[in-house]
Amino acid sequence: MDRDLVERARKGDRAAFAVLVHQVSDSLYSVAYRILRDTGLAEDALQNALVLAWRRLPKLRDLDRFEAWIHRILVHACYDESQRTRSWRGSVVALPIELAGVTDETSQVADRDELERAFRWLTIEQRAVFVLHHYLGLPLVEVAELLGIPAGTVRSRLHYATRSLRVAIETGAAIPASEGRLA
Amino acid sequence: MSDDRSIERTARAWLELGPTQAPDHAVEAALRTIDTTSQERDLRIPWRLPTMNPVARTAILASVVIVAVVGGIYLLRPATQSFGGPPPTATAAPTSTPLPASALQAGTYVGPTFQVTDIIASINADTDLTSLERTTLIDELFGIKDKKTWSASIVLRGGQYTQRQTVDGITVIGSAGRYTFPDDQTIDLVETGAQSGTRFAISVVGDSFTLRSLTPPPTALDAFVVRTLFEATFTLAR
Numbered sequence: 550m551d552r553d554l555v556e557r558a559r560k561g562d563r564a565a566f567a568v569l570v571h572q573v574s575d576s577l578y579s580v581a582y583r584i585l586r587d588t589g590l591a592e593d594a595l596q597n598a599l600v601l602a603w604r605r606l607p608k609l610r611d612l613d614r615f616e617a618w619i620h621r622i623l624v625h626a627c628y629d630e631s632q633r634t635r636s637w638r639g640s641v642v643a644l645p646i647e648l649a650g651v652t653d654e655t656s657q658v659a660d661r662d663e664l665e666r667a668f669r670w671l672t673i674e675q676r677a678v679f680v681l682h683h684y685l686g687l688p689l690v691e692v693a694e695l696l697g698i699p700a701g702t703v704r705s706r707l708h709y710a711t712r713s714l715r716v717a718i719e720t721g722a723a724i725p726a727s728e729g730r731l732a
Numbered sequence: 733m734s735d736d737r738s739i740e741r742t743a744r745a746w747l748e749l750g751p752t753q754a755p756d757h758a759v760e761a762a763l764r765t766i767d768t769t770s771q772e773r774d775l776r777i778p779w780r781l782p783t784m785n786p787v788a789r790t791a792i793l794a795s796v797v798i799v800a801v802v803g804g805i806y807l808l809r810p811a812t813q814s815f816g817g818p819p820p821t822a823t824a825a826p827t828s829t830p831l832p833a834s835a836l837q838a839g840t841y842v843g844p845t846f847q848v849t850d851i852i853a854s855i856n857a858d859t860d861l862t863s864l865e866r867t868t869l870i871d872e873l874f875g876i877k878d879k880k881t882w883s884a885s886i887v888l889r890g891g892q893y894t895q896r897q898t899v900d901g902i903t904v905i906g907s908a909g910r911y912t913f914p915d916d917q918t919i920d921l922v923e924t925g926a927q928s929g930t931r932f933a934i935s936v937v938g939d940s941f942t943l944r945s946l947t948p949p950p951t952a953l954d955a956f957v958v959r960t961l962f963e964a965t966f967t968l969a970r
Contacts, residue, residue, distance in 0.1 A: 561771055563766060563767060566766065567763055567766075570759060570762065570763060571759070574754040574758075574759045574762075575752060575753050575754050577754065578751065578753070578754035578755070578758070579750070579751065579752050579753075579754075582750055582751055583747055583750060588751065588755075591751075592754075592755060592758040595754060595758055595759075595762065596758055596761055596762040596765070599759075599762040599763075599766065600762055600765050600766055600769060601862070601864070603766045603769060603771060604769060604770075604771055604772050604951075605771075605772060606771060607771050607772060608772065622864060625862070625863055625864035625867070626864075628863050629862060629863050629864075632863070661742075661746050661749070664742065664743060664746045665746075679743070680747065683740060683743055683744050683747055684744070684747040684748075697867070697871065711736050711739055711740065711743075712736075714739055714743060715736065715739045718739065718742070
């Protein structure tokens, strides 16, 4: 990430911020989609995060942390989206379009179907940790730093998320996480 | 597929599925909104001193001791103001009459002590705040996560003010700047380094004063901070 761009954007340069937006929006959207499992919600979270980041940018102290900082804003935007749309968790949602063209073995498709359903039973906080760790590949310490929570909490959320997914796949049904599923 | 490593491998492969590019229309919509959105100023009052040098830290610690000793006596008196309610008006004192603002003595003025649970409840009840702003208020601006009591104080001396927050008896957050009285019912606080300040109506009765913001805060977060830190009755600690 170009530090000079961040500095210019921090001082109100919209063109500089637009360049930054184009550099990070794919990653932000990918993460938002994987946490929320819905393209519309992910778009809303992305837009809200970008606008909030612009507003808050003058308060960013460590310019080198821009990317982590804006991902943190995005995760919280995802939390907001999930709060606003709790009812969607109980609805039937189609698998991602990309799955339609996948010619996997039936069992693998079934696993993915079960993963999709099981993932929806995780709390939004568990999903965020799971995606940041397994999709972005961040070490748990960095996930904790990014989210501003203790590393132990990250480990706990990841543990419950993994356990819930395993139970769901083994039993072929979505089992709520015992740590505290979303209402 | 029963062990966690196998689950993680499957889950990683599954996570790779799905879109990896942000839709252009979503990005463009955000940029259009940004074109008409102004940035928040860096808080006029930084509330916290994140990069304190050793000399400043020693000075602050010394002042904490002074505030704790001098203010602690006052703080032992029960607070009468509930958090989130309107600040008591200075005119409520039946035997006192309002004084001109310029009559304020130099010294440390202490606000009421609140239970942190009440403050957090008020933060969570403020529907204008986003969840990120709520977290920022609790964790960073007020530093009250897992704490019990909170109070604010203002030192006024020779045109210089210092604002502090005391959490569980320890003063951890502060800011400083200049203060002026444009007239007998108004006080301007301008933080050091800031281009502009915040104007308050001030009502002085005896050794106490009550503030009410006259400068519209630019954001809900700013509004909450200003309301909490300043819109109260402060009494001279003796």
